[in-house]
Amino acid sequence: MRIVFSIGDLHGIGPEIILKSFQKLRQTGHTFLVAGSYKAMEYYRKRLDLPVELELVNDVAALGVLCAPHCGVLSVLSVAEPETISPGTVSADAGRIAMLSLAAAAELCRSGSCDALVTAPIHKEAVALAGYRETGHTGFLGKIFGASSPTMMFFDPVTELRVALATIHVPLAEVPGLIREMDLAGFLVNLARFLKTDFAVERPRIAVLGLNPHASDGGIMGIDENAVIRPCIERLAGKMRVEGPFAADGFFGSERYRSYDIVVAMYHDQGLLPFKVLAFDTGVNVTLGLPIVRTSPDHGTSFDIAGTGKASERSCYEAALLAIRIVRNRKKTEHAS
Amino acid sequence: MRIVFSIGDLHGIGPEIILKSFQKLRQTGHTFLVAGSYKAMEYYRKRLDLPVELELVNDVAALGVLCAPHCGVLSVLSVAEPETISPGTVSADAGRIAMLSLAAAAELCRSGSCDALVTAPIHKEAVALAGYRETGHTGFLGKIFGASSPTMMFFDPVTELRVALATIHVPLAEVPGLIREMDLAGFLVNLARFLKTDFAVERPRIAVLGLNPHASDGGIMGIDENAVIRPCIERLAGKMRVEGPFAADGFFGSERYRSYDIVVAMYHDQGLLPFKVLAFDTGVNVTLGLPIVRTSPDHGTSFDIAGTGKASERSCYEAALLAIRIVRNRKKTEHAS
Numbered sequence: 001m002r003i004v005f006s007i008g009d010l011h012g013i014g015p016e017i018i019l020k021s022f023q024k025l026r027q028t029g030h031t032f033l034v035a036g037s038y039k040a041m042e043y044y045r046k047r048l049d050l051p052v053e054l055e056l057v058n059d060v061a062a063l064g065v066l067c068a069p070h071c072g073v074l075s076v077l078s079v080a081e082p083e084t085i086s087p088g089t090v091s092a093d094a095g096r097i098a099m100l101s102l103a104a105a106a107e108l109c110r111s112g113s114c115d116a117l118v119t120a121p122i123h124k125e126a127v128a129l130a131g132y133r134e135t136g137h138t139g140f141l142g143k144i145f146g147a148s149s150p151t152m153m154f155f156d157p158v159t160e161l162r163v164a165l166a167t168i169h170v171p172l173a174e175v176p177g178l179i180r181e182m183d184l185a186g187f188l189v190n191l192a193r194f195l196k197t198d199f200a201v202e203r204p205r206i207a208v209l210g211l212n213p214h215a216s217d218g219g220i221m222g223i224d225e226n227a228v229i230r231p232c233i234e235r236l237a238g239k240m241r242v243e244g245p246f247a248a249d250g251f252f253g254s255e256r257y258r259s260y261d262i263v264v265a266m267y268h269d270q271g272l273l274p275f276k277v278l279a280f281d282t283g284v285n286v287t288l289g290l291p292i293v294r295t296s297p298d299h300g301t302s303f304d305i306a307g308t309g310k311a312s313e314r315s316c317y318e319a320a321l322l323a324i325r326i327v328r329n330r331k332k333t334e335h336a337s
Numbered sequence: 338m339r340i341v342f343s344i345g346d347l348h349g350i351g352p353e354i355i356l357k358s359f360q361k362l363r364q365t366g367h368t369f370l371v372a373g374s375y376k377a378m379e380y381y382r383k384r385l386d387l388p389v390e391l392e393l394v395n396d397v398a399a400l401g402v403l404c405a406p407h408c409g410v411l412s413v414l415s416v417a418e419p420e421t422i423s424p425g426t427v428s429a430d431a432g433r434i435a436m437l438s439l440a441a442a443a444e445l446c447r448s449g450s451c452d453a454l455v456t457a458p459i460h461k462e463a464v465a466l467a468g469y470r471e472t473g474h475t476g477f478l479g480k481i482f483g484a485s486s487p488t489m490m491f492f493d494p495v496t497e498l499r500v501a502l503a504t505i506h507v508p509l510a511e512v513p514g515l516i517r518e519m520d521l522a523g524f525l526v527n528l529a530r531f532l533k534t535d536f537a538v539e540r541p542r543i544a545v546l547g548l549n550p551h552a553s554d555g556g557i558m559g560i561d562e563n564a565v566i567r568p569c570i571e572r573l574a575g576k577m578r579v580e581g582p583f584a585a586d587g588f589f590g591s592e593r594y595r596s597y598d599i600v601v602a603m604y605h606d607q608g609l610l611p612f613k614v615l616a617f618d619t620g621v622n623v624t625l626g627l628p629i630v631r632t633s634p635d636h637g638t639s640f641d642i643a644g645t646g647k648a649s650e651r652s653c654y655e656a657a658l659l660a661i662r663i664v665r666n667r668k669k670t671e672h673a674s
Binding site for chain 2: 211249252253274276
């Protein structure tokens with residue numbers, strides 16, 4: 001199997017966590033490639049004195065010959081090279097290289113040259129400075145692959161906690177309207193399908209959180225549960241295993257999430273606050289609903305510690321392992337069908 | 338010191354956690370009283386076979402003679418008695434007795450007969466059935482004492498985590514408008530004052546969370562941080578120690594909260610989701626800004642396990658200990674000033 005990393009913002013911790021992850025990943029027998037800047041990878045390798053052998057690849061065609069013999073070497077496809085490298089700074093050049101690398105890595109997966117994509121973190125401000133309108137991975141990949149609304153999911157391999165978000169990077173004020181307008185039933189049906197193909201969970205048990213405090217306490221604090229969420233769950237209940245809406249505040253603390261294969265949060269912070277407490281170092285972000293396999297660490301560029309060697313590679317390493325697992329699961333599903 | 342418990346919904350776990358807490362609290366040397374139903378307390382004492390001696394008090398005047406000699410006995414002031422007791426059921430009668438008990442207990446504190454109030458959980462639906470419009474403790478006590486907007490705070494004695502809520506039990510859709518309209522600066526100034534008088538924190542470090550995902554990433558996802566929250570913090574920064582707005586999702590997972598005396602969440606679930614994960618069994622709810630001291634366990638009536646003996650008294654016990662601590666701190670502050 002061949003896994004490609006997109007380098008992310010080269011002024012952040014992306015190159016460091018890729019190098020550190022590779023030190024452990026090279027023992028898996030799979031091959032790994034970075035789409036991005038050779039100069040940046042070499043810069044951080046030297047600066048942090050990491051014993052990793054890099055190999056420059058200028059041409060995608062050359063990838064064909066890299067395989068088993070190169071397991072101990074991290075190949076770097078030079079997509080674009082920066083003029084200077086200044087860890088911890090916002091720059092349009094780094095933003096541009098991050099997005100070019102992402103596009104190149106996605107294409108390698110689309111064409112079949114690579115089996116899965118692991119994306120290192122990008123910096124939304126740098127990406128915007130580089131002139132991109134779409135500043136998030138999930139939205140950008142959704143556009144490339146014509147997937148109208150890919151699902152953002154988080155997975156912690158330690159607790160096996162899975163959280164999916166019904167709405168993503170939008171102002172909080174827009175959330176109630178989006179929940180009302182979205183096809184929540186379609187979202188839940190697709191989610192069950194993705195859990196089957198990507199995680200080999202045959203009949204997933206899905207828990208849906210309420211939008212309002214205490215899931216509105218029977219309608220006392222908000223109408224959304226009674227008007228939208230509960231009817232949708234009741235409609236689906238005969239066809240699949242879906243329950244809720246649950247009061248969000250006690251759901252995670254009481255470990256009720258352990259009775260379900262996935263928890264659906266209505267908005268970003270409702271899912272990510274508890275997830276990051278329960279799985280800060282090991283959590284992985286997965287995009288469901290794309291033709292390719294894509295995972296990423298669940299943290300940002302951490303400009304404050306970029307270049308210091310302090311970054312933990314744990315989440316990035318787990319993201320690569322999960323990508324491998326999903327590729328295997330998808331192949332099994334294809335065989336079965 | 339004399340602490341009064343309001344019995345809460347007598348079909349919930351209130352009587353059980355009071356009895357169990359008292360088994361540990363009687364060693365503190367303070368005296369404890371329950372305002373509620375003697376019949377209900379005796380019912381659960383017998384049903385759960387708890388070795389607690391109860392003493393019926395029919396008249397508040399009789400309280401004067403109860404003191405040190407009665408440390409090992411739990412006094413019960415009969416406020417109202419139910420016709421029947423059915424654990425786990427919603428009933429108007431239980432809702433009515435819960436609110437009468439709360440009012441009686443609050444009056445005992447107002448008049449100086451008791452030093453602090455610990456409230457056992459009530460059931461909003463039962464209270465509404467009994468004809469009350471105000472179905473929450475914080476709002477009800479705020480009205481009794483003419484405190485326009487008491488502050489809801491949560492405290493975990495194990496991690497020392499404190500979380501205050503800028504908005505409470507309202508539909509999520511109303512939150513952005515309420516944040517815009519409220520006197521956030523006054524809220525923060527009062528909070529610092531309460532931390533000084535009630536928790537003996539001299540110059541508290543206050544962290545304020547953003548309203549939107551990633552605290553809007555510089556305005557990309559929402560205007561509230563730049564328009565309201567940040568200007569307010571900047572205005573106060575010279576006078577007190579307040580920082581933010583912080584992206585909420587990583588704030589708790591990264592343990593950044595440990596650098597602050599209190600974290601201000603913009604809405605119910607933003608504060609309570611991480612709080613209940615970090616402090617599920619030991620968390621305590623405190624109402625700041627009342628003339629009396631009031632604490633409570635941070636959980637509900639748990640009708641599903643009422644009468645089974647399975648309820649944990651930990652949060653209720655911690656609530657009583659915190660009430661004692663706050664009474665002491667307030668006395669010290671009064672002496673000093």
